[in-house]
Amino acid sequence: MVLEDLFWARRVAVVGASSTEGKTGHTILRNLVEGGFAGEVYPVNPRGGQILGHKVYLSLADLPGDVDLVVVVVPALSVPGVLEQAAARHARGAVVISGGFREAGNQELEDALLAAARAGGIRVIGPNCQGLNYTPNRLCASWPLITTPGSLAVISQSGTIGAAVAGWAAEEGVGISAFISLGNRCDVNEVELIRFFAGDDRTRVIALYVEGIADGPGFVQVAREVGRRKPLVVLKPGRTEKGVRAAQSHTRSLAGSYEVFRGIARQVRAVLAEDTEQLYDFAKAFALAERPPGRRLVIVTSSGGSGIMATDQAELAGLEVMELDPDLKARLREALPAHCVISNPLDLTGDADAERYRVAVGVASASGADVFLLVFGDPIPGAAEVVEQLRQTVRQQVFVSYLGGGQVQAHEVARMLRAGIPVYSTPERAVRAIGAWWHWGRPGVKEGQSIA
Amino acid sequence: MVLEDLFWARRVAVVGASSTEGKTGHTILRNLVEGGFAGEVYPVNPRGGQILGHKVYLSLADLPGDVDLVVVVVPALSVPGVLEQAAARHARGAVVISGGFREAGNQELEDALLAAARAGGIRVIGPNCQGLNYTPNRLCASWPLITTPGSLAVISQSGTIGAAVAGWAAEEGVGISAFISLGNRCDVNEVELIRFFAGDDRTRVIALYVEGIADGPGFVQVAREVGRRKPLVVLKPGRTEKGVRAAQSHTRSLAGSYEVFRGIARQVRAVLAEDTEQLYDFAKAFALAERPPGRRLVIVTSSGGSGIMATDQAELAGLEVMELDPDLKARLREALPAHCVISNPLDLTGDADAERYRVAVGVASASGADVFLLVFGDPIPGAAEVVEQLRQTVRQQVFVSYLGGGQVQAHEVARMLRAGIPVYSTPERAVRAIGAWWHWGRPGVKEGQSIA
Numbered sequence: 074m075v076l077e078d079l080f081w082a083r084r085v086a087v088v089g090a091s092s093t094e095g096k097t098g099h100t101i102l103r104n105l106v107e108g109g110f111a112g113e114v115y116p117v118n119p120r121g122g123q124i125l126g127h128k129v130y131l132s133l134a135d136l137p138g139d140v141d142l143v144v145v146v147v148p149a150l151s152v153p154g155v156l157e158q159a160a161a162r163h164a165r166g167a168v169v170i171s172g173g174f175r176e177a178g179n180q181e182l183e184d185a186l187l188a189a190a191r192a193g194g195i196r197v198i199g200p201n202c203q204g205l206n207y208t209p210n211r212l213c214a215s216w217p218l219i220t221t222p223g224s225l226a227v228i229s230q231s232g233t234i235g236a237a238v239a240g241w242a243a244e245e246g247v248g249i250s251a252f253i254s255l256g257n258r259c260d261v262n263e264v265e266l267i268r269f270f271a272g273d274d275r276t277r278v279i280a281l282y283v284e285g286i287a288d289g290p291g292f293v294q295v296a297r298e299v300g301r302r303k304p305l306v307v308l309k310p311g312r313t314e315k316g317v318r319a320a321q322s323h324t325r326s327l328a329g330s331y332e333v334f335r336g337i338a339r340q341v342r343a344v345l346a347e348d349t350e351q352l353y354d355f356a357k358a359f360a361l362a363e364r365p366p367g368r369r370l371v372i373v374t375s376s377g378g379s380g381i382m383a384t385d386q387a388e389l390a391g392l393e394v395m396e397l398d399p400d401l402k403a404r405l406r407e408a409l410p411a412h413c414v415i416s417n418p419l420d421l422t423g424d425a426d427a428e429r430y431r432v433a434v435g436v437a438s439a440s441g442a443d444v445f446l447l448v449f450g451d452p453i454p455g456a457a458e459v460v461e462q463l464r465q466t467v468r469q470q471v472f473v474s475y476l477g478g479g480q481v482q483a484h485e486v487a488r489m490l491r492a493g494i495p496v497y498s499t500p501e502r503a504v505r506a507i508g509a510w511w512h513w514g515r516p517g518v519k520e521g522q523s524i525a
Numbered sequence: 526m527v528l529e530d531l532f533w534a535r536r537v538a539v540v541g542a543s544s545t546e547g548k549t550g551h552t553i554l555r556n557l558v559e560g561g562f563a564g565e566v567y568p569v570n571p572r573g574g575q576i577l578g579h580k581v582y583l584s585l586a587d588l589p590g591d592v593d594l595v596v597v598v599v600p601a602l603s604v605p606g607v608l609e610q611a612a613a614r615h616a617r618g619a620v621v622i623s624g625g626f627r628e629a630g631n632q633e634l635e636d637a638l639l640a641a642a643r644a645g646g647i648r649v650i651g652p653n654c655q656g657l658n659y660t661p662n663r664l665c666a667s668w669p670l671i672t673t674p675g676s677l678a679v680i681s682q683s684g685t686i687g688a689a690v691a692g693w694a695a696e697e698g699v700g701i702s703a704f705i706s707l708g709n710r711c712d713v714n715e716v717e718l719i720r721f722f723a724g725d726d727r728t729r730v731i732a733l734y735v736e737g738i739a740d741g742p743g744f745v746q747v748a749r750e751v752g753r754r755k756p757l758v759v760l761k762p763g764r765t766e767k768g769v770r771a772a773q774s775h776t777r778s779l780a781g782s783y784e785v786f787r788g789i790a791r792q793v794r795a796v797l798a799e800d801t802e803q804l805y806d807f808a809k810a811f812a813l814a815e816r817p818p819g820r821r822l823v824i825v826t827s828s829g830g831s832g833i834m835a836t837d838q839a840e841l842a843g844l845e846v847m848e849l850d851p852d853l854k855a856r857l858r859e860a861l862p863a864h865c866v867i868s869n870p871l872d873l874t875g876d877a878d879a880e881r882y883r884v885a886v887g888v889a890s891a892s893g894a895d896v897f898l899l900v901f902g903d904p905i906p907g908a909a910e911v912v913e914q915l916r917q918t919v920r921q922q923v924f925v926s927y928l929g930g931g932q933v934q935a936h937e938v939a940r941m942l943r944a945g946i947p948v949y950s951t952p953e954r955a956v957r958a959i960g961a962w963w964h965w966g967r968p969g970v971k972e973g974q975s976i977a
Contacts, residue, residue, distance in 0.1 A: 172864070173864075177863075177864050229830070230830065231828060231829060231830020231831065231833075232828070232830075232875065233827070233828030233830055233831055233875070233902035233903065233928055234828070234830045234831060234834070234928065237902075237928040237951075282830065284830070284833060308834075310830075310833040310834050310836070310837045311837065312837050312841060313836070313837050313840035313841060314840075315836050315837075315840050315846045316833060316836045316837030316840060319832060319833040319836045319837075319846075319868075319870055320833050322866065322868055323829040323830070323832070323833055323866070323872070348834065348838065348951065348953040348954075349831075349834060349928070349951045349952075349953060350950075350951055350953070350954075375685070376683060376684070376685030376686070377683060377775040378681070378682065378683020378684075378685055378686045378734065378736070378762075378775070379683065379685055379686060379801075380771060380775070381683075381736060381762045381768060381771040381772050381775055382686070382760075382762050382800065382801060384762070384765070384767050384768045384771045385762045385763065385764050385765050385767075385768030385771075386800065388765035388766075388767050388768060389764060389765060394767045394771075411629075412624070412625075412629050414774065414775070416771075416774055418771055420775070422624075423684065423685070450685035450689075451685065476685055476686070476689040476801070498802075499689075499800060499801045499802055500801075501800040501801060501802070502800075502802075
């Protein structure tokens, strides 16, 4: 079976569905239903009755017909039996949420689970995981409930870290194509999933959190393949001895040497993130912007200090805060008020309105720059409208950074993100993300410190 | 004059007060009034009338009596004259918001401003700045309006960066004691301000953004003095050649070599932040928590992955994720459900409730740890109540990290911050801040990468 059958399941049974709010067996069913899944949903529970308006079947054997996917939320000891019944219903996949297997010292039970799955031709995600969410099929067989569609696929050996990244993407309107919690990954692992997403048109970028690689040679091969087509961003602990030991005790992964992994990542064009926020920051840039054709950056700001911080960090990230040529400077001087600082960073000063950004970027687009970073240091009404226009009219990629909070910003930021413009909460985070995007697939180039 | 007179002004004139919303002369007056300033406020504008219920005086000469402080928002050319009039009113200080001086090439005008101030015995903050806010005196002669009291003093050569840090502090309820925008710092500079805050009981920590130090020997001396009493966190661009050049063109500061500055910072116990968020993260830890007496950290988490990321970053930041001794482990095993992972990080697993954290930290407080980091990987109702109790009952400092969003978290986080508990949005940011606090004043100790 290929994973397509699992992601595009049409008939889904939730075994261990519960009517009790707060129980996982209830949450998963509710998320499936509220997530808008358009196929058949069959709650299964020996108590029968109805849950959320759906008839509850006493067992898989009672279903009116076959199923494609079973989501399993029953006690560990019952799971192998459930998989046998699922096989009788010709299920092709199972998402086993239940814990109590290898992670709890019950390796035999996990072996029994896998044996039942193999005998029945069922592919397994989990056990001991937060489930699977694939927005193109509106299949949220997981928690939290995330329905915002996007082009970011999140694969995570930690349910919490994966859910945090997917949750940030939903909150910001960036959205996800998928979130898969690997759990104990007794069967389906990151290698197969990366291969699936490499071929998935809805996915532009893959964000991966792993503590150890399940299949080293397989990972190298698939990462190299996917690296020709779309970016893979990886967060992996194990940079310190204690981190390695903690990872081993958590998922019994062989973490291996981080330096070796860093070398592999470089070879296969995977991008290493340094922490959880960076995993998201980089993935967001990859998901929303086209890859910058070059490293020449022009920074347009209303705040001199923010422009300088951005300059420093951009240069550290391997970007070039380019010189503007004298002709262009003369044209900018003509187009802008006398107190603006005509340089790069281009400081429009604190009284800049949205129109001044429009004029400045319009003129500066002839600079030969590859990317613009617009820093809005103050609440500037109408900024989103101007940025959306500029994205249509200038050939460069446009990134945005806001600094500070406030209601005007919140509104403008939300609008820009909805329009697909990568916005960051500080100039430093923005330029590191731009740097990562520029570096992707250019391993020979001198690299900034944040780039693997 | 000492700066006390300026911060504790009782009679404040706003010269250039405006009735037009959106104008700086209006914003400053409104913030003074809405900020709850309890002294006298005198709007001054030749048009007269009333603004926000306050009688407008035609000139400083028309005031009913003397003033302590004048806030100046008139065109640059008029500023020296205003300072002469202010001197006639025995003003001791002036906050000159107006721009159009040295930063615009008008050095002579700035010289005239300073000469008038010196002749009149007036100390000047600015010109070309966002003003001054001192919450103990409810004196918000600046924008944005920030009234949340706290123990963090923000001094910034960039109004926007300073306002962002102060704004984050207000948003999170951490609050500020002061925000001073240095502007062109023609007179009062960071050295005097640091000295003032060193002796200010309301201030526990000073956050400083500077592009160049105005007075090198003075800075070394005062930083060394303050370093014996309270932490000074510094963000300074200029780590790259282009960053240095951008800083020079912005504030005509001689940025100097970053490496030299790093060395000085180390000597005088100043903590260097790497970016704007870190300036705030570190300052928050210093403002809210006591300095950890040692580097031994125990991580208690509901998310294995988050615990591992925290472990890695803690060790990189120079902390010790300590081993738990066998006796303590036995007691934890007895007190906690069987599926918890009894180690450090102590993984209470995804079904942990607040009570389980209470039990775990209660037992683990006998470990000899210096600091706890509690990672809440899931929305856990009642977490804030338990953390507040623990802070009373265990001798260790308690830091908290949440991962991801959600309404339950937002509520619990707000409550913890209000109670003065340092909460961070990722475990990595939390442990870097703990690391900075532990390293403060221990320059001989092997340092993590994030610590200057």
